[in-house]
Amino acid sequence: MGKYPPPDTLPGEPSRAVLRAGTPLFRVHSTHRDPTAYNTRRTHPFYYGGRFDSTPFDPYGYLYVGFGVGAAVSEVLLRSLPFDGGHGPRLLPRVAFERRSLSFLRLAADIEVVSLMGGADLAAVAQDAWLVHTEGADYPQTRDWGHWIRRQTKSWAQGFVWPSKREPADRVAVLFDDRGETPLLEPAGAAPVDFGTEEGEHWLNGVLAPYRTQTAPRPPRRNEEF
Template sequence: MPNTPPPPVPPDTPVKATLPAGTPLFRVHRAEWAATAFNSVPAGRLWGGGRFDATEDDAYPFLYTGLTAASAVCESLLRSVPCHSPEPRPVPRSAVRGRRLAFLRLAVDLDVVSLMSGRDLAAVAQDSWLVQAEAHEYAFTRAWGHWIRRHTEPWARGFVWPSKREPADRVAILFGDRCPPGAVEETGAPAVDLSAPEGEEWLNGLLRPYNAQVAPG
């Protein structure tokens, strides 16, 4: 709830889930970044940024990932693309320019806070708003995320929750200040350059079931 501050302590023990070593991870990232590099640039306290980004109030390196290629792509590229027409919804070319999809995996088991169910969310005094809120409310979700981090220190290496854009799949954020070095590794599969012709073809194939495609050039 955006206008409700967190309570002094969680009403129940936050629910722990373990992402086992070998778990496939998929990440859409800027081509100039290493595929496994955590983002060390905090978001503004009030403006911009993602759902659970670091801010000056809680500065930590972070890495968002999907547990399927579809969830990674949908969370990254369909976040602000409405679906109100029978025509394929256009993904702006600017959204894919200079971006890649990397194929990663966990090298170690990681314990994370589960935000998957109503029970999981109730344990941290929340409901589905926390993982379903749109971008204009991310300043509030970030503040709640920082509070959950404080009350799950030191064991929580990140959070996992249902993808808003593909609810059948999961997405996660990992915290670089709590994950051991090398926790995320590349699989050796070549990344997909989403702005190259063959990458765009691959991407449009993935987007087709979501009635979306990269806007014509």
């Protein structure tokens, strides 16, 4: 279990992975946000937030992407959504998706990232699977580790890549806006899918079905309650 403070120095050489220009990527984001815009909000160091978010201790723009639609959707929408032991599908609360969209993107240039894909990669940064598999209660610690890894890999590392926790057959990545001069992402051509529309919700349910999940039904209107 890797829940301990980062060491003073690296125990090995961090593993580098090159992600090639044109690589398709998928992003679930707030519908009002530009699909390629970085999140510049600094997460509180000790509460809420994501695995490798920026904080006041290390301010940077960041965004999360999946290498497949399933990874992108499940990493954002299926967090802390347990199975109840029954045979029915999980219900995804409407508040979790109605103001979100999925965008189809691709890398605009080759980029170099820290690989956290395997045991040797994690050991090179003094960690184990805890760093990429632990749940939200430990995210203040994973953010601290992310800041430490960024310091050890300045200035070449433009992000991290690791196996998706909720779709282990695929990968996810976080990208940083303060490493490299050219835009890292561009739209891939297809229009974003707005989950807040009837068509977008239907599309989302098609993605969620293999994960035994569906969107919760709309609440009845007042004049339909009786």
